[in-house]
Amino acid sequence: MEAKRLGLQTVVFRQAPCIVGCSTIAGPKEGEGNLGSYIDTLVDDPLMGQPTPEKAERMLLYQACQDALAKANLTEDDMQLFIGGDLLNQIISSSYCARDLGIPFLGIYGACSSIVEGLGLGALIVDGDYADSVLVATSSHYQASERQFRYPIELNIQHKKSNQWTVTGAAAAVLSKTRTGPKITMATFGRVLDYGIRSPNDMGAAMAPAAADTLCRHFQDTGTSPGDYDLILTGDLAAVGQKLFVQLVKESDYTLDSKHMDVGAAIYKPEQRSGAGGSGCACSAIGILGYVVKEMLEGKLERVLAIATGALFSPVSNQQGDSIAGIAHAVVIEA
Amino acid sequence: MDKAQKDLHARYQQMVKEATPQPNRWKNLVMAFITGGVICTIGQLFYNLFEVIEPSRLETTAVTQAAMIALGAIATGLGLYDWLAERGGMGAAIPVTGFSNTVTAAAMEFKREGYILGMGTKMFVIAGPVLVYGILSGFVVSLLRAVLTGSLF
Incomplete structure (x- = not known):
């Protein structure tokens, strides 16, 4: 039997679970952005007619799950596991969504890296024959995140250029080994790295070292190089973070050039006043399950290395003077 | 933390500093001056108006403050004040309208957790x-x- 582990951090899925159905949903600001045409469902009201953004977020997540199931021609009853994560305290969006779906639930928290953590775990479970079909989903909401991590929405704040705007949206994918669709062939689970960044206004900078570390580890583990991929996608490093990421990767003697795209830096247009770009679980999830999967289905991309990054901190740890750690997970998706 | 790690952090801080775009300080300064100036001019207009009705200096000042606080709260409720502050920076934050905004914004935000434990506690x-x-x-x-x-x- 061929080895299922490569090097220090990478796993190989010999039965390569497929994304048999996936769906993305987002708010109006994301719809007006650069990736608007790759998002399946756009809603006009970011609050979804709900009294609070928290309730709206879990509606977005539930909707994304239902749409993904419908696209795979499956129902909740066909799913043996639901893996979900989000940014809100005690991952309430995922938990309440799991309550409504009624699928056995594994809640995860990897901050904005949750989608790749979920896809990686889901692929492990499917590849290991522990489940035939697994539903993976994440969500984030601008208003819900602002009030939890930063300030009230209407407060008189002049945002810094390094600030990032949390994407309002959700994305879900059904993983299964029985059907066709983009395959998940490898995953590299990342280490938590802390380079001493303290400002929550510099989240891209806090996450860039972890992204560079996971990428370089992946290349070393698998013996691949940037040339082996059509696209190397990072989740939400945004303008400042991606600059640092490219620099750090260069120090390890890998040149990314035009192979690299960061969803955070790409998702909004400059005139949308979003600081350095987008962030949040939905940011990387829309990039992977919206942009990458659609481009693959159209035959424009063959092999993609998708890295999602997360900033690991809480408002309490931050106020107590702790620095912000970063994490990054990667999966290889092949058409 | 050992020295190697400290050096790494210091070097990275330097990289971050170089990668982060600097705010346009002159533009911010001018915008803050104009925004603050306009708010204060509105305050002065109120003062002159109230002075006609009630010539006592203390009373006029108090009523002007109240009017500006109300104006800040209304602008916040209409979603205008954060727009103004995004452009005017400290020019919008420092006048009493800015103070009014901090209270109103928090009240609006935390009303969702109820009037006592939400708004009352976190206003x-x-x-x-x-x-x-x-x-x-x-x-x-x-x-x-x-x-x-x-x-x-």
């Missing part, structure tokens, strides 16, 4: 430090004045 979550240290520094300055001049008033 001053941003304005609280301004009150605490405003009162403290007022007390210290008054005390100094009393000691130096030998008079409380």
Whole structure:
């Protein structure tokens, strides 16, 4: 039997679970952005007619799950596991969504890296024959995140250029080994790295070292190089973070050039006043399950290395003077 | 933390500093001056108006403050004040309308958790430090004045 582990951090899925159905949903600001045409469902009201953004977020997540199931021609009853994560305290969006779906639930928290953590775990479970079909989903909401991590929405704040705007949206994918669709062939689970960044206004900078570390580890583990991929996608490093990421990767003697795209830096247009770009679980999830999967289905991309990054901190740890750690997970998706 | 790690952090901080775009300070300065100036001019107009009705200086000042606070709260409720502050920066934050905004914004935000434990508890979550240290520094300055001049008033 061929080895299922490569090097220090990478796993190989010999039965390569497929994304048999996936769906993305987002708010109006994301719809007006650069990736608007790759998002399946756009809603006009970011609050979804709900009294609070928290309730709206879990509606977005539930909707994304239902749409993904419908696209795979499956129902909740066909799913043996639901893996979900989000940014809100005690991952309430995922938990309440799991309550409504009624699928056995594994809640995860990897901050904005949750989608790749979920896809990686889901692929492990499917590849290991522990489940035939697994539903993976994440969500984030601008208003819900602002009030939890930063300030009230209407407060008189002049945002810094390094600030990032949390994407309002959700994305879900059904993983299964029985059907066709983009395959998940490898995953590299990342280490938590802390380079001493303290400002929550510099989240891209806090996450860039972890992204560079996971990428370089992946290349070393698998013996691949940037040339082996059509696209190397990072989740939400945004303008400042991606600059640092490219620099750090260069120090390890890998040149990314035009192979690299960061969803955070790409998702909004400059005139949308979003600081350095987008962030949040939905940011990387829309990039992977919206942009990458659609481009693959159209035959424009063959092999993609998708890295999602997360900033690991809480408002309490931050106020107590702790620095912000970063994490990054990667999966290889092949058409 | 060992030295190698400290050096790594210091080197990375330098990289971050170089990668982060600097704010356009001159533009911010001018925008803050204009925004603050316009708000204060509106305040002066109110003052002149109220002076006609009630010529006492203390009363006129108090009513002007109240009017500006109300104006800040209304602008916040209409979703205009954060738009103004995004452009005007400190010009919008420092006048009393900005203070009013911090209280109103928090009240709007936390109303969702109820009027007592939400709005009631968290209304001053941003304005609280301004009150605490405003009162403290007022007390210290008054005390100094009393000691130096030998008079409380």
